[in-house]
Amino acid sequence: xxxxxxxxxxxxxxxxxxxxxxxxxxxxxxxxxxxxxxxxxxxxxxxxxxxxxxxxxxxxxxxxxxxxxx
Numbered sequence: 001x002x003x004x005x006x007x008x009x010x011x012x013x014x015x016x017x018x019x020x021x022x023x024x025x026x027x028x029x030x031x032x033x034x035x036x037x038x039x040x041x042x043x044x045x046x047x048x049x050x051x052x053x054x055x056x057x058x059x060x061x062x063x064x065x066x067x068x069x070x
Contacts, residue, residue: 008038040064
């Protein structure tokens with residue numbers, strides 16, 4: 001199954017309510033952004049960091065998401 005089509009981790013979904021709405025949440029090794037997308041859709045600001053710039057490119061233009069290739 002391609003990573004882009006994987007759903008968010010059940011653990012992340014279960015604990016999403018615990019994450020702050022203020023500030024920026026770091027998604028390290030964000031890949032294609034399955035967790036970044038969930039966080040942004042919930043109104044949080046996300047810094048998505050990955051070494052694969054092509055994977056991060058799919059997150060460009062999503063409100064609340066900043067991407068960093070590193």
